[in-house]
Structure formats: structure tokens, C-alpha cells
Amino acid sequence: MAEEGQKRRIAIFGSTGSIGTQALEVIRAHKNVLEAEILTAQTNADLLIKQALEFLPNAVVIGDETKYEQVKDALSATSIKVFAGENALEEVADFDTYEVMLTAIVGFAGLKSTLKGVKKGKVIALSNKETLVVAGDIVMQQAFENRSPIIPVDSEHSAIFQCLIGEARNPIEKIILTASGGPFLGKKPNFLVNVKRDHALQHPNWSMGAKISIDSATLMNKGLEMIEAKWLFNLKPEQIEVVVHPQSIVHSLVQFEDGSLKAQMGLPDMKLPIQYALGFPERMKNDFPRFNFKKYPSLTFEEPDYKTFRNLGLAIDALKAGGNKACVLNAANEIAVWAFLKNRIGFLDITAVVEKTMDKISFIENPTLEEYYESDGEARNFAASVMKM
Numbered sequence: 001m002a003e004e005g006q007k008r009r010i011a012i013f014g015s016t017g018s019i020g021t022q023a024l025e026v027i028r029a030h031k032n033v034l035e036a037e038i039l040t041a042q043t044n045a046d047l048l049i050k051q052a053l054e055f056l057p058n059a060v061v062i063g064d065e066t067k068y069e070q071v072k073d074a075l076s077a078t079s080i081k082v083f084a085g086e087n088a089l090e091e092v093a094d095f096d097t098y099e100v101m102l103t104a105i106v107g108f109a110g111l112k113s114t115l116k117g118v119k120k121g122k123v124i125a126l127s128n129k130e131t132l133v134v135a136g137d138i139v140m141q142q143a144f145e146n147r148s149p150i151i152p153v154d155s156e157h158s159a160i161f162q163c164l165i166g167e168a169r170n171p172i173e174k175i176i177l178t179a180s181g182g183p184f185l186g187k188k189p190n191f192l193v194n195v196k197r198d199h200a201l202q203h204p205n206w207s208m209g210a211k212i213s214i215d216s217a218t219l220m221n222k223g224l225e226m227i228e229a230k231w232l233f234n235l236k237p238e239q240i241e242v243v244v245h246p247q248s249i250v251h252s253l254v255q256f257e258d259g260s261l262k263a264q265m266g267l268p269d270m271k272l273p274i275q276y277a278l279g280f281p282e283r284m285k286n287d288f289p290r291f292n293f294k295k296y297p298s299l300t301f302e303e304p305d306y307k308t309f310r311n312l313g314l315a316i317d318a319l320k321a322g323g324n325k326a327c328v329l330n331a332a333n334e335i336a337v338w339a340f341l342k343n344r345i346g347f348l349d350i351t352a353v354v355e356k357t358m359d360k361i362s363f364i365e366n367p368t369l370e371e372y373y374e375s376d377g378e379a380r381n382f383a384a385s386v387m388k389m
């Protein structure tokens with residue numbers, strides 16, 4: 001953590017995405033205590049350049065090497081170091097010059113750089129849930145060994161983390177993750193079969209990147225979050241419940257052994273959990289909009305529709321099975337969501353592809369990191385072949 005009077009230096013991996021840009025808004029609102037040290041993008045060179053010129057980080061990474069010259073030229077009047085290519089993410093993650101790594105890259109692609117940050121003992125503000133879904137045992141073990149604190153950014157996990165403050169001696173009976181239900185809450189398969197990309201991208205409460213928006217519509221996001229919660233809070237599958245709460249005001253709950261429930265609430269605004277993670281353990285004063293009870297006369301809760309949204313059941317199967325099952329589920333889902341976004345498969349096909357891939361790929365009980373990479377690759381290839389791409 002930064003010394004008294006010094007700014008906390010933040011490395012944002014995936015600064016051009018939904019979480020990344022909101023993190024920069026948080027930094028902008030707290031310039032006296034936070035500064036951007038590293039920014040990374042995959043293809044969006046224009047936005048990366050704009051961000052770099054405003055926040056003047058020590059280094060930037062553009063994943064797409066063909067855009068290196070563009071970024072280098074645009075930043076030539078500054079002292080910002082410019083890197084390009086996939087390996088550059090690990091290179092800058094190895095820097096000593098930042099304190100907090102915000103993992104805001106989407107998907108499996110975020111795993112390597114996160115592991116590097118963990119090995120360096122950095123504070124990890126973890127947004128990239130896929131990292132824990134794929135290799136949660138290895139990431140958490142490495143974090144323990146290297147004393148790398150993991151502060152969740154995902155709103156549900158941030159809520160649980162906040163509810164657990166001061167409760168170290170009190171075991172958790174269970175946690176309850178809230179789900180908005182997404183844009184298709186209450187819909188049945190005869191409707192979902194015809195759903196198109198643009199409709200699925202419209203989330204009622206949150207504005208997010210494309211992949212997580214589709215995951216929210218299929219409820220896979222909640223399944224991934226159950227697995228994320230298992231690793232973050234060291235829980236058994238039966239201690240993790242999901243309840244649909246369409247208003248997204250109660251961000252999640254913890255039930256203790258005396259039956260008492262603690263919830264964390266607030267407006268659905270990712271800037272809040274991002275700011276909490278970047279400022280932890282302090283709550284930084286801000287002027288973001290406040291919750292108003294008059295606008296929310298009722299908060300409602302209902303059971304998820306497991307029969308229609310079968311991804312949730314598949315994720316629970318992976319959660320219970322352990323080993324490489326969740327890694328396979330994630331890889332197949334990434335491929336299927338990508339295909340859906342390209343209008344190559346239908347909405348319900350996403351579940352079919354994930355299910356077939358989970359049935360096909362061999363189970364490994366205690367995978368090494370290399371085996372997780374292999375399982376990811378095999379699952380992607382199989383999922384692609386199922387879709388005949």
C-alpha cells in the first residue's frame with residue numbers, strides 16, 4: 001500500500017473496457033490519492049491513447065501489435081513507455097512501480113497477467129471473474145503464498161466481502177448471491193429461441209461489456225459468480241445460493257450461524273465496488289448519485305428459473321465436480337458467446353455447446369496450470385467443432 005501522503009498507483013489491465021473506463025472515472029474523482037500507473041488495451045488504440053494523454057501513466061500496452069506504431073507516435077512527446085503484444089502484459093505486470101492491479105481484461109485472457117501480479121504480492125482488485133473460474137485453486141494458493149490480497153470488484157462479491165468485515169471469527173452458514181435475472185427474466189424457451197444479439201445486450205440495470213452482458217442474459221454470469229465465490233470465500237457448493245432480485249439494490253447477503261443475515265446495498269453502479277477495492281480499507285468520499293427509497297417502493301426476491309436458464313445448472317455441476325470442469329465450462333462458454341455475438345448461433349445454442357463440451361472433455365481432478373491451459377484449448381476446439389465454425 002502507498003505510504004502516507006503518497007498516491008496509490010493503479011495498474012488497469014483492460015483500461016478501455018466497461019470496468020476499465022469506470023475505474024478511470026474513479027481515479028479522476030480521487031486524483032489526490034489515486035493515480036494510473038499502467039493502462040492496457042487489446043485493439044482500441046484510439047481510446048488507449050486518449051486515456052494515456054490524460055492520465056500520463058508510466059506505461060501502456062496495446063495487445064494488437066499492428067497498432068504499436070500508432071500508439072508510439074501518438075505518445076512520442078511524453079515519457080510513457082509503450083509495449084505491444086500478449087507477452088507485454090506479463091512484462092508490465094512484473095513492474096515494481098504499481099501497488100494495485102485492477103484485473104479488467106475479459107475472459108481467460110486475463111489469467112496470465114493476474115497470476116504475475118499475484119506472484120509479485122500486489123493487491124489484486126479482481127474484476128476478471130474468469131480467472132478464478134478457470135484456475136481458482138492455483139490463483140488462491142499463489143495469493144496466499146505471496147501475501148497478495150484479493151479484493152473483489154464484482155458487485156456481489158464486493159458486497160459479501162464488505163459484509164464479512166469484522167466477522168473473521170464467525171463462520172459463514174451460507175451466502176446468497178443476488179441476480180437481476182437479466183433482460184429475459186420471466187421468458188420461456190419458445191421466446192428465447194428467437195432472441196437476437198442486440199436484444200440480449202440490453203441489460204435492464206447495468207451497462208457492461210458485451211461478453212458479460214450475454215452471460216447475464218443466459219444466467220451463466222451467476223453460475224460463474226457462484227464458482228468465483230467458492231474460491232474467494234472458501235465455501236462448499238451447498239453454502240452458495242442464488243436469488244433473483246430484479247431491482248439490483250441488494251448486492252448480496254451473508255447468513256451467519258445465528259441465522260442473522262447481513263446485506264450490502266446501493267445503487268447498481270460499478271463505480272462503487274471499483275472505488276471500494278481501489279481505496280480499501282478506506283471508504284473514499286464521493287458525489288456519485290445516492291439511493292433514494294422513494295424511487296424503490298418495493299424490493300422483490302424470487303427463485304431462479306433453472307428449467308429455462310439451464311446454464312445455471314451447468315455451472316452448479318462444474319462447481320460441484322471441481323477439477324478442470326469449470327475451466328472447460330468457461331472455455332466453451334467464451335467460444336459460444338463469441339459465436340452468438342457474431343450471429344452464428346442462436347441464444348439457446350450457447351447452453352447446448354457448453355453442455356456438449358462439458359460431456360466431451362476428459363475430467364482431471366487436480367490439474368496443474370499447464371493442464372488448465374490444455375483443457376481450455378481442447379474445450380475451445382471442441383466447442384468450435386460443435387458449431388462447425
Ligand code: NDP
Nearest residue numbers: 014016017018019041042043044105106109127128208209
Ligand atoms: P469489456 O469487454 O468492456 O472490456 C474488456 C477489456 O479487456 C478491454 O480493455 C479490452 O481491450 C481488453 N481485452 C479484450 N480482450 C483481450 C485480450 N485477449 N487480451 C488482453 N486484453 C483484452 O469487458 P468488461 O469491462 O465488461 O469486463 C471485464 C471483466 O470484468 C470481465 O471478466 C467481466 O466478467 C468482469 N466484470 C464486469 C462487470 C461490468 O459491469 N462490466 C461487472 C462485474 C465483473 P479493447 O477495448 O482494446 O478490446
Ligand code: MG
Nearest residue numbers: 154155156225
Ligand atoms: Mg456481478
